[in-house]
Structures are given as C-alpha cells and as structure tokens.
Amino acid sequence: MIPFPSLADLPSQLRQPAVRDLAWALLSPPLLAHSPWPQRHPLKASSWSQQPDALADWLLSLDTDSHNLQQWLSQSSVRRLGLYYERLWQFALHAAPGIEVLAANLPIRLQGHTLGELDMLLRDEEGVHHLELAIKLYLGQPQCTGTELAHWLGPGSHDRLDIKLAHLGQHQLPLSARAEAQQRLTELDIQQPQAALWLGGYLFSPWLQPSYAAPADGNPVHLRGRWLHRTDWARFATDNQGRWQPLARHAWLASARIEGEHLWSHEQFNHWLAALPEDANAQLLVRLTEGPQRCWLEAERVFLVNDHWPAQPAH
Secondary structure: OOOOHHHOOOHHHOOOHHHHHHHHHHHOOEOEOOOOOOEOOOOOOOHHHHOHHHHHHHHHHHHHOOHHHHHHHHOOOOOOHHHHHHHHHHHHHHHOOOOEEEEEEEEEEEOOEEEEEEEEEEEEOOEEEEEEEEEEEEEEOOOOOOOOHHHEEOOOOOOEHHHHHHHHHHHHHHHHHOHHHHHHHHHOOOOOOEEEEEEEEEEEEEOOOOOOOOOOOEOOOOEEEEEEEHHHHHHHHHHOOOEEEEEOHHHOOOOOEEEHHHOOOHHHHHHHHHHOOOOOOOEEEEEEEEOOOOEEEEEEEEEEEOOOOOOOOOO
16 A cells, blocks of 8 residues: 555655655555554545646645745644644645645634544545544564554654554544534534544564564555664674664654765764763664765664663653
8 A cells, every 4th residue: 555656756856855754744655554443545535646747746846946835834833743744744735636624633622621633624525534644653562573553662662553543543533523523513614524544654673573573454565664772783783884874853754865965974973872871762763875966865764772672761
C-alpha cells in the first residue's frame, strides 16, 4: 500500500525542507495494511489521485517558491512533530482539487471540559469525513519478535503502538458520533461524517536481531530503520561505515538531504557523540551518501538510545 507510487522518486528532487516534509506526508506509506478501524488516505477522492502529475507539479512549484507554505506553518505552533504533520496535511487539503475543508482541530466540549479534538473534517465526492491523522516512530522491543503491536515502543518508551491504536479507535474516531459532537457539527451544518484514520511513520528494528518481524497487520512496504544501544555504537559503526549525522526532531519526517556545506566531518560527529550525556534521549542518526549538486542524501536511519532503554533512568 503506497500512495501515488508513480511519484516515489519526487521527494529526492525537492530542495526545500518543509516542501520535502509535505511531500513525505502525502506520499509515504501508512504503517499498517490492516486495522480494526477504517483507514483512508485524505486525498482518496481528490482528482490528484487520478492525476498524480498535477500533484507533482504543485509540489515542484512550491519547491520553487515555498512562501505560502512557510506562512501557513508560521501561523501556529508546530514544535511537536504531530502538530507539524497535521499542519502539513491541512495545507495540502486546502489546496487539493475536489476537497472542501470544513474544520480542523475542532474541540468537542461538555460543560466546559474538552473531550477531545476532531483533527480534520472535510467533504469530497464520497461524502463527509472525520479524519484522525498521526505520525509515529516506533522501536521494536528487544527480545521480542515484532509480530505483536505491543512489541513496538516510542523512542521515549512512554508510547506503544497497540495503545496508540486503541486510543485512536476507541476514543478519537468515535468522538464525532457522540451527542456532544453532533450538536457542534449541526451548528456547522455538517452531517454524519465517516470516521477514518491515517497513520504514517517509521518502524525501527533492533540492530542485533536481523530477523525481527513487522507487526502482523503491518504494511509490507512501511518505512523502516534500525536502533541500537549507545554501548554498541563502536561495533555498529565498524560494520556500517559512512558519513553519519544526527537529525533535529523537526527533521524526522522526510528522508534527509544535507547540502555540502552543512555536512559534518567524522571529527564533528565523534565530538558530538563524546559530548552526548549517557542518559540522553533517543537520537535519530542518518547515514548519508553523496548525491547530485554537492548534496548528500539519506541512505539509512537509526535510533541511538541510552543503555537503559527501554527502561528510563530516574531523574
């Protein structure tokens, strides 16, 4: 399950980081092939689905001039990766032919208490839709097989794939059908939205367990990487030589593209690694290979976690 397979090579042609992230949000495969709850690509009924070249032209024009996208992103906080992902989708859906955005991040309240928010409400030729959008990066727990959703933890080990899905399916998706939501939707002249989710992201398997499996309901073409403990880095680096560089959290979406002048030397990386506290949070590293026009492109990504992971030391 890959949205827009004919555009698979497009993101590597884009130079603007925010436009690359936008393309990644629209084009990357979902984590799951099957879910107990409906999955729906937000652009399913847009004419872009039948005319991917038009979507490519739109993204390429944004890469030439990203002012509108930058202005949109600056209008609200996108410090959290999930909020950034939602804002990228909102921008695309406002521009997509055949889609009318009815509301975004609509709070549902009961007696002054917020029950939750509806991520996206939109109308297209297939009806009215309530969509929950999520971006997640999960690491497979060591000494597990990976086949169970519960085997996959967030980098901070506070989040788990089965728990996230249960929250989406049992709380967030049914929210639009609750009486409190129906009243708010009626005020906005929105009737009977169909609820569905779209979950993008990456799964990282343990470096020392090469036969680690994907979840039973996982998408066979999901995006992937590996993870390792800090103590294993020297051995890992010997077997995986190249130009390694950490990515800031806001750059975790699209495959990295580093201009030559921003490429770290081996000495820079080693200095950074030596200064990294032993109990540091998970760090996302990319191995880069030289591409066209003096840029370096991501060849693989790994999470480097502290030696206590998945347990977290007390502070």
